Amino acid sequence: MVSDVLAGADPDASDSPPVLELHGELEEFSRAAPLDVTLRLAREIVTDPTYPTVRAWTRSGRSAVGCFPVYTPQELLHSIGLLPVALHGGGENVEISHADAALGSFLCSISKSTLELALTARLAPFRGFVFPYICDVSRNLEGIFARVLPETPTYMLHLPQNFRSGATVRFLVSEYRRLAERLERAGARPYAPGPLAASIELFNAQRSRIAELAARRRAHPGQISLAESYLLRRLGGLLPREIHVPLLDRVLAELSERPVRSRDAIRVALVGPFCEQPSLDLIDLLEQVGCEVVDDELLPLYGWYGRIDPSGDPLEALARAYVESPVDIGVRAAPSTKGGAILDRVEAANAQGVIFLTAKFCEPALEDIVLYRKALDRERIPYLHLEFEERSTSYEQARLQLETFVESILFD
Amino acid sequence: MITCGLDLGAGSTKGVLLEDGRRIVATALAPTRGHAVDAGRTVLELLAEEANLFPGDIEYLCTTGGARYAFPDRHLQVSDITASARGAVFLRPGVRHVVDIGSQSSRAMSVSETGRVLRFKMNEKCAAGAGRFVDRCAKYLQVPLDEMAPKALASTKPKIISSVCAVLAETEIINNVAEDVPLPDILMGVFLSLAQRAYVLMRNVGIQPDVALVGGLVRSEAMVRALERTVGAPIVADPQAPHAAAIGAAVLGHSRLQKLSQRPTPLAAAEV
């Protein structure tokens, strides 16, 4: 597929950032460092499409597996000796010149840039890939990966959509077993309940720290910006969790020392970016124009469930946690009605309005919005819909619309 | 109390002077040509001249339009959507829905009786539905902009342009010309296809009478008729509507100024 000629040429000579090299033991993240240093490093890692943390990790022969959003049983992958790494597309630094041909034009950026990274060997450090069935694009992407990277095992994980059936948990357990078997080729150990129980506890710890971070932001929005907390969360999908958990502990401790700024802004719920992520600039822009994001769907990976009790059959506990999760986003069949769900969220977050920020061509998001809108209209809650793409440098249109939205709430 | 609204648009820069938030005392326009700040200064001079004032007599300046942040001598900037909604309602208080078609974008908004934007929708990414498309057609068909409307209105069987692309639409027009479609039908087709695109936006925010058209395209009677035909309702087209955003900016500037002068700020003190 990649013609040799093209693969040889530097795909993006002019605008790719310098490739970041990290210590094999990722010491950069294990040492105590001031928050801004950590954040600066996080920013570099998140915008480097060559996965520096994964390269560092695999240098000593360990395996990492790339997981497409939005949900993968990371606990399971961890327990069989793999580092689960969140794939989040290429961001603004990856130019698409190969992937378009395979995928077609009317698709979201994350699918294209993820494939582009594969076609330009930037995913080479990964030993396997998991594509959960969150939408038709992610599902089909697995089939393309299987062809273009025939040596690397890939798995299309069928995440169930019938949350009421008595048979769903059993089926999901069989899916997980199949996934684990499939990844043996990626260097995984066979599945065993003991290690899974331990891994579940590690991820319990990670989730609780991230929940704490969110709680702090809600209580003192000025203490940590949306982009900062987002970066810390992104790191959580890129670093070994054994490193991320103590890092978050240090951050939380330092945060308490930060002064609390207060500012005049409107409170909004941010709905839609559950899969492809908006750029850091766009996230910053939300705050710049005067929005305080009090509830968001960014990186839902950490929010599927709270604590899982691994005593008993841990694999079943893991499957059950997914099936019984209260998460209601575009890629899960709605447990109740979409309209009701959005109103509940607005109320719970005490938001003044909703910003729908959806990836261009992301059909699941686009379809939900209509139902959400109807409910918001009924209750006269203002909302704004913006679409984003990975590779955009100019946010003039977005700024214009965001400002109008803020002005329409602020001015009488 | 003189406030100024300055709309630094992509195609042209428009300005108005408003007296006591009620009376428009001057309007002016200059092409932007990529130099928003210069155009803004020119417009300010033109305004001052028309109103017989010194630029220093302007007590408050509010900018809007794409280059609203670029103009240094401003007190406030507001988005052009906020501004044109205000302007439209200032011009015609009964207006509840505003369509703004400028050179590069078109927007539809529903507004409250004070001119506050309730909902809005704009075209993004694709320029096919905006004035630049008309400009290109005019250039291509060698009909001056001002003469397009009278010619188009003579159309009996308008030929709608189906291409979604402003650039590719030109080729479609070539084909129409080659197929001997009469000029008025082609011209009216251009306006109707613009109206249809706007109509999609309008329906998306919900249409409520009175509907006003503002922005550069309102100068064209054919555009107004095309929109009326597409929407099936009368369209308010005020002669000042090309300046709606500038007017809205001046209006918002005025209310801001009033708020400020109620407080004992240095600005208010100076006024006394």
Added chain:
Amino acid sequence: MTHPGEEVEDGPTSAREQQRRLVEEYYADLADAGGPRKPVAYMLVGGNLTEIVRSFGYEVVFPEIVALNCAIKHESLPNILHAEAQGYGLDVCGYVKNDLGLQELGGKTPFGRIPPPDLLVCSFSGCYVYIKWWEALAEKYGCPLFVLDVPYMRDERPRSEEIEYVVAQLNEFIALLERTTGRSFDRGELRRMLAHSRKAEEGWVRYLSAGRRRPSPIEAYFEAVFYMFPINVLRGTAAAADFYDTVDAEVTARVRAGEYPVPEEKVRLVVEGVPPYPSYRTFWDFFRRWGAVSVAATYPKVGGLFDQGFLHDPDRPLESIAEYSMAAYVNQSWGLRRRLIASYAKEFEADAVVIHGIKSCRSFTAGQGDLRDWLIHEQGIPTLYLESDHEDPRYFAPAQIKNRMDAFFESLDRRRSTVSLPMVGA
């Protein structure tokens, strides 16, 4: 505007007439809402549960088929625009927009009015949009919604735990039907219906395999689309089973009389993808001008991969339904889809593959570029990729499509013999 294709004859007609009658009768029955009408279940074509709901006395509506009927009659755009006005974006599947627009506008179709649903059955078998679409209908109508979660088909045959999972859900579905209708499940009735289905499916497979002949007596894409109605909508009834006897007889008669869909067969094609319904005739005509006939196609398999042995079986009712649902064409992993297409090309001795991509359908389309690449570079099969939409007439650019087709067929022609070949006349 008249499309050049409009004047073209449909070819031999008796089966077409019967099909037309079946369509009319079906819509007339639906529209007949005067007295106490039958309850109506909305269902999706891929992996549908027609027989089960019919055995409980439901009539079935397939919004996808209603949508394509609207499009082919050039009536989809107003519905689509109405849906867009409600906020459905440009990139949302045209079927969804047609249906939801049409529902808001009162259910009017070119054939009659569609009654609102009493039950929504979402077989999640091949397309994620199904889930979203049925959620919207459930929100609008507030009627019961059953989601049948059908695992994606990743192996040649479904695995036992997958079948168990689907069968367990089918039993839960039957329990739901018993509760909502107050009737008890009649296994005998289901078996009888499955026997009708089986007969229809076998007839349909026979029809489609006629494309193996040279010249082909059938048009496996454009014509087959007309003959899909009974197999998808009326499955489980005797009328559907009998219809394919008529089709059979007709194909035999054609062969005897030497009447072929394309009088002079020059190019044999496998066609992949959903048709551009709003410009169906124009599109078909582009092929006919080049003497191109589709001898096999994947689209007629969206209702089920019967030709690959996934037939309903009255003796294994629920298991065979489960297998059938899993094997729906778009529920096949790309690896399986690729291999299927290549096998059609080989078995039906096709000269080339034509892929029609749908701008607003990701399920079918995402990855068709890779398929094209695979067919050309790994299978050595000339392949043409075209793109428009299945519902939205605004996306069909005739000049562009014709240009690509002309270039493709020109090059096929020249590749077969580099010397004298007729030039295309204006």
Added chain:
Amino acid sequence: MTLVAGVDIGSTTAKCALIEDGKVVGRSLNPVGVELVKDAERALALALSDSGRERRDVRAVTGTGYGRFKVTFGQFTVTEIGCHAKGAHFLFPATRVVLDIGGQDTKAIKVDANGVVIDFAMNDKCAAGTGRFLDVCAGALGYDVSEIGPLSLGARRPVKVTNTCTVFAESEVSSYVARGKDPKDILAGLYGSIVSRSLSLLQRVGVEPEVTFTGGVSRNEGMVRTLRARLGLPVNVSPLSQFVGAIGAALYGLERLEAVPA
């Protein structure tokens, strides 16, 4: 001694090439207007006067391009895809891949050793990344498109041009101008953006040497340079590159005449 003509009615220009004894003996290039039939006639007439031949000497006229059906006085029509392949093969017999960037579309064409099309891919979305895109952006920089070729030489920090829309790209360019960016860098950014779109098309058919660049945009040396650099391969460009379609058409006519003796 057979004189044949190819008339290529494109979206932007009408081209005619006259061929005799394997040589291009006359040509013409005009913008297209609204009356394509007349443009076609004029293209032939001008090429004839360029070559000093008479209309009656021409044995066959073949039309190609979007307006090929408007070459009403011609005998044959062929799509421009076939013609660019054939024309490129004629000029550079080892050609395996043709990239044609014209006024309104971009095509990547794979050909076999005889110049027969094996596969092709075209841009489908919109006018972005075509000659028109350059015309418009050149205008925004205050140049004519024929002048901008050499200007990107020595660009240091090419800007990012991300707008996929020709119309918005124009304003993106204007905003770079307003921000005082060096026109060199802006042009380099534009070329980079068009080339990366073209690479994506080339990728669809598969890249193999030799690559021949045709169509009006191949006259822009900045584009040629950028393409060479990004492909990492030599790229053939003929001084006749804008006429490749017309040349191919003429050759088709010749072949046809030879196959079916009159």
